[in-house]
Amino acid sequence: MGKMITAILAIAITAGVAYYALSNAPRDADPEGETSQAKRQLDNVRGAASRIESDADQRASDLESKMGDSQ
Secondary structure: OHHHHHHHHHHHHHHHHHHHHHHOOOOOOOOOOOOOHHHHHHHHHHHHHHHHHHHHHHHHHHHHHHHHHOO
């Protein structure tokens, strides 16, 4: 009788923990095609790196044209 009560309690606790874990799961990765937070952050970093690189190229071109004009 004691083993049966222990087994029933163990099953009930396991089911409760599983329900809690599934109902409170993080929802940042939706299967409907939305991007996750990590992917959005990586895309933002890539965009910022691209902007920085293009700004540096533009400044180098400006400096080159100024150096050519002064001679």
